[in-house]
Amino acid sequence: MKATHLLAGMGAATSVLLPSFKTDKKNPQPNIVYILADDLGYGDLSCLNPESRIRTPNMDRLAAEGITFMNAHSPSAVSTPTRYGILTGQYCFRTPLKSGVLTGYSAPLIEPGRKTVAELLKSKGYQTACIGKWHLGLGWRSRDTSLPLFEGDEWAPTTVNVDYSGILKDGPNDHGFDYSFIIPASLDIVPYCFIENQKLTAPMAGRIEGSEKPRGVFWRAGDIQQGFRLEEVLSTITAKAAGYIQKHSRKQPFFLYLPLTSPHTPWLPGKEFKGTSGAGTYGDFVAQTDSCIGVILDALKRARMDSNTLVIVTSDNGSNWTPSDIARWDHRSNGVFRGQKSDVWEGGHHIPFIVRWPGVIPDGSCSSQLLCLTDLFATAAELTGYNPAVGEGPDSYSFLAALKGTRPSVPVRESVVVQSISGMPAIIEGPWKLIDGRGSGGWSAKGDPQSPPYQLYNLKDDISETNNLWEGNKPLADKLLCKLNLILQ
Secondary structure, three states, rough: OOOHHOOOOOOOOEOOOOOOOOOOOOOOOOOEEEEEOOOOOHHHHOOOOOOOOOOOOHHHHHHHHOOOOOOHHEEOOOOHHHHHHHHOOOHHHHOOOOOOOOOOOOOOOOOOOOOOOHHHHHHHOOEEEEEEOOOOOOOEEEOOOOOEEEEOOOOOEEEEOOOOOOOOEOHHHHHHEEEEEEEOOOOOOOOOOOOOOOOOOEEEEEEEOOOOOOOOOOOOOEEOOOOOHHHHHHHHHHHHHHHHHHOOOOOEEEEEEEOOEEEEEEOOOOEEEEOOOOOHHHHHHHHHHHHHHHHHHHHHHHHHHHHHEEEEEEOOOOOOOOHHHHHOOOOOOOOOOOOOOOOOOHHEEEEEEEOOOOOOOOEEEEEEEEHHHHHHHHHHHHHHHHOEEEEEOOOOOOOOOHHHHOOOOOOOOEEEEEEEOOOOOEEEOEEEEEEEOOOOOOOOOOOOOOOOOOEEEEEOOOOOOOOOOOOOOHHHHHHHHHHHHHHHO
């Protein structure tokens, strides 16, 4: 099966894998580059959707040179919970954040003592870096400790009492990253600033007015840093990451966590990308995102590190692409899946997941193994020989054997739990998906009170979730519901 025909058979539980290969004997521990796009849909990639109105040559190249997982899921249909799960190997519903996302001024979400992937790899000799969007809370300090940190709406405060000149705690550098260059949250959430190794790179310059039009060119009003330009953030982050790779010593492996800011709103493609897609401003921004991935791949090649670097490209959730967008542009950003970002339906969490590891992963391979983005922790542990302590990465399962092509008949995991922006949960096991609630749980559709209380879909036969089979399969639904409730405890 080639990577250009991956929209068929996504509900299957079998794998298409080839025999394993040995790693580079001179440096058996590969570098790891984890590129996390922001709101990138499965159907945006031309290698996954032949009808995509966007060309993505660099992600297509990765798929041709590595493995594509057709059944990968983010643990949440929105940003913060997914990012927490990636770094900790734990579902975010086990924290106080049961729904929604954090803002730029939110308190840190990663609890003290919670082991992260970065800390794991650092303990095994890796240099670690986080460059891009953090969105997991930061330890902002007040200028006047007798006053609250801000007044008004946390999403766009009217008054801010933040000491921007101080050292920021509880960010990437306090959770295992040797180097960090981040923005606090999404590029439409205040404050707008770069933070390098716990300090702002320049003073704050005042406030910026918000934007709501045209479609997708959206950001909130609030504090902004001197010299900070929203339309330049993606290229700045990409350049920082490429520079990190080029300067890195080959004597020590590195882990680069690169959470991009695109194609999340605001859709602000560079002038050289405007008009390059058939999906409007959003499509042009996806094209720029793909180009940024190409910059990273080229940096690895110039540094002569590409032959011993494991590169992962994925997305934190589905695309923010509505039915009106589909009708206007004739582009299905989330492919054949129902719904979009925020939804518990497949469009909210069924995401692209492509891995390249030269000499280990055969070119152009693919797998329908069930994966979750929480699985990075266990995979890094097996890769490096780390033995997790009790409670570390509890919701993480290693997919290293799936990468290498060993044990193809053994599933990576039996099931995965996903949630919508409102916290509506679902469990996927084999071909079956049970949703504990009505509607999408997100922006697409509220539940009809007259509809069945649960949704049960056979994804093998009905990947678009059009036929609710709950009424005729209540024993199976009850079994899945029981398992879901046990996991949610």
